[in-house]
Structure formats: C-alpha cells, structure tokens
Amino acid sequence: MKPKSLLKPILVIFTIAITVCFMDVSAQDVIILKTGKKVEAKIIEINDVEVKYREYNDPDGIIFTMSRGKIREIRYETGRREKEVPEEMDEAYYVDDGKQAIKLNFFALAGATTILLYEYGLNPGSSLEAALKINGLGFNNDEGKSGFGIDIGYKVKMGSLFRKRDSYRPKHFLAGGYFKPVLGFNHVNFDDGYSYNKYTYVHFGFDFGVQWILRNAVALDLFLGWHYYGGSFDDKYSGDTGSGGDISDGNLFGASNSAVSLGMNIGGVFGKSRPDKKKKGRR
Structure with missing residues (x-):
C-alpha cells in the first residue's frame, strides 16, 4: 500500500x-x-x-x-x-393567589377618620401600599374635624414565607409578618364652633405588622409603629403656632414630633398573580 x-x-x-x-x-x-x-x-x-x-x-x-x-x-x-431561585420566592406557588387588596382601617373610624388602603404585591417578599385619609368621616367627630391625608409605604416580608419547614407551599402571596417604611402627608382642620385649628404636617416612620389572608378572599392586617412628624400647627383661638403639636389622626397619635402608629385593616383580596414565564422554579 x-x-x-x-x-x-x-x-x-x-x-x-x-x-x-x-x-x-x-x-x-x-x-x-x-x-x-x-x-x-x-x-x-x-x-x-x-x-x-x-x-x-x-x-x-x-x-x-x-x-x-x-x-x-x-x-x-x-x-x-x-x-x-429560592423556593419560597418561586411565583409558581402563587398563581391562584390574589396579589392586590383594598382595606379599611377600623381603628381609625372611632377617631372620626376613614383610611382606605390599596396594596399591590410586587413579588412574594414585598409589596407597595398606599393609603387615603379622609379626616372627619367617621364616629365621634366632636371637634369638627375635616381634611385629607396620603401615606405611601413599602412592605418587606420578615422571616420565612413558609408556614413551617415541612409545609408543601408558602403562605399566601400577601400574607406574613412585615416591616414597612412609611412616608405621609396630612392636613386637618378643627372647627367645633368655639375654636379653629389647622394642622398641616408630614411624617416618616416604620410600621411592624402581620397580615393574614383568609380563603384567598379576606385580608386582616394588624400593625404598630413609630413615626417622626413636623409641620405647621396653628391654633386660631389661642394664637399659638408651632411645628410639633399634639396629633390624634386616625392611625397616628403623638406629641412633640414623636408619634405611635397603630391600626387594624380589614378588606378584600383580588387579582391573581401571574408568574414570569422567563423565570424557572425548582424542579
């Protein structure tokens, strides 16, 4: 060859x-x-x-x-x-869960203030929440309160989203303990026929709470927090003015620029979560 x-x-x-x-x-x-x-x-x-x-x-x-x-x-x-992808963050678990809620603060009604809240779940670990305050709409309005306010908050879930380690799925998309920074504005007039006061202030603080979702239909949210506030506080009757008057406005109660926030929000859940098709969960 x-x-x-x-x-x-x-x-x-x-x-x-x-x-x-x-x-x-x-x-x-x-x-x-x-x-x-x-x-x-x-x-x-x-x-x-x-x-x-x-x-x-x-x-x-x-x-x-x-x-x-x-x-x-x-x-x-x-x-x-x-x-x-962390298992509890896999949105495939939450396809049937409502990711939005409209709630009413029932504590605030007793203080002559109606607070309506709208929450939108961004992902299983966080959500945005906005609140509209209508001062004077509620019970026990002996001070002739009127005015309005707006709050914006960002909820961050705390702890594991699973109910317990051997649970087959995490809690509801909107459920769980949370930490929420809040920024707000409030304008309140008081006119009881004897005196006239006008408060306009901003506040910033932190709320800690827990939200439960019942049968994917009802939201129950309890919270407690601390806020700093400041603005204009005019008492037309006495002639006093200042930047840190006493406040008692629905979900905020304080004096000398320091306030406690608290409330019980109850409402309805709607809008199903849609997982991102580009994200793959665990096999």
Whole structure:
C-alpha cells in the first residue's frame, strides 16, 4: 500500500480520537456556588432541597450532597443553564393567589377618620401600599374635624414565607409578618364652633405588622409603629403656632414630633398573580 493511501485513514482516526477526547473533557456538569467557586461534577439527582453528585474526575466514587441554598447556578453538560431561585420566592406557588387588596382601617373610624388602603404585591417578599385619609368621616367627630391625608409605604416580608419547614407551599402571596417604611402627608382642620385649628404636617416612620389572608378572599392586617412628624400647627383661638403639636389622626397619635402608629385593616383580596414565564422554579 502506498504511503498516500495510508494517510487518509490515519487522519480520520486521529480526528475521531481528538473529537472523543474533547467531548469527554467538555461533557461535565458545573455547579457554581454563591461564593463564586465552581465544582466540576456529574449530577446524579436533584430534589427540592439538595443536589447529589459525584466528582467529575471520580465518576464511580463517593456520592456527595449539597444544599441548593448554596448554589447560584448549574451548568449542565448539554449546555443548558439553570439559575437557582429560592423556593419560597418561586411565583409558581402563587398563581391562584390574589396579589392586590383594598382595606379599611377600623381603628381609625372611632377617631372620626376613614383610611382606605390599596396594596399591590410586587413579588412574594414585598409589596407597595398606599393609603387615603379622609379626616372627619367617621364616629365621634366632636371637634369638627375635616381634611385629607396620603401615606405611601413599602412592605418587606420578615422571616420565612413558609408556614413551617415541612409545609408543601408558602403562605399566601400577601400574607406574613412585615416591616414597612412609611412616608405621609396630612392636613386637618378643627372647627367645633368655639375654636379653629389647622394642622398641616408630614411624617416618616416604620410600621411592624402581620397580615393574614383568609380563603384567598379576606385580608386582616394588624400593625404598630413609630413615626417622626413636623409641620405647621396653628391654633386660631389661642394664637399659638408651632411645628410639633399634639396629633390624634386616625392611625397616628403623638406629641412633640414623636408619634405611635397603630391600626387594624380589614378588606378584600383580588387579582391573581401571574408568574414570569422567563423565570424557572425548582424542579
């Protein structure tokens, strides 16, 4: 056989060998931890809480387990990538949950103030809440109160969203304990026929509360907090003016620029959550 006739089969065999070697080197799973460390592995099993794998260089060796809470991303040998999403933040759990609520502060009604609240869930861990105050609309309006106010708050869930560790799903989309920074404005007139006062002030503070959702239809929200306030407080009868008068305005009660906030909000839940199709939950 001529040398040239041997060259072609040798090149074919060499090409096949190189390709097989390359495939063997590249055909591996890579686990990327939140610390940035990469683990070359052969993944055997993935469940809701952990990943089971063998070291890539020891395919018949010990089976290791790793908590999914430590993992940022998994790159499979096929080229597919899967980013880890905390299970309780997986919106697939909340498809049937209402993500909006309209509530009424029942405590405020006793102080001649109606407070209507609208809450919109941004994701399982946070929501926006706006409140409209109508001063003078309620019970016991002996002071001739009138005016209006607006509050804007951002709720951040505290603690695990799951009811307990072995629960099959998290709490409702809007349910749970929370921490809420609040910024507000309030304008109140008092005219009981003997004196006339006008209060205009802003306030900023923090509310801590718990919200329960009953049968995906009723919201019950209890909260307590502290606020700083300041503005114009004019007493036309006595002629006194100041920047930190006493207030008792529905959900705020205080003096000398420091106030306590409290309330019980009850209302209805509506608007189902729609998961982002681009986000993949746990398998």
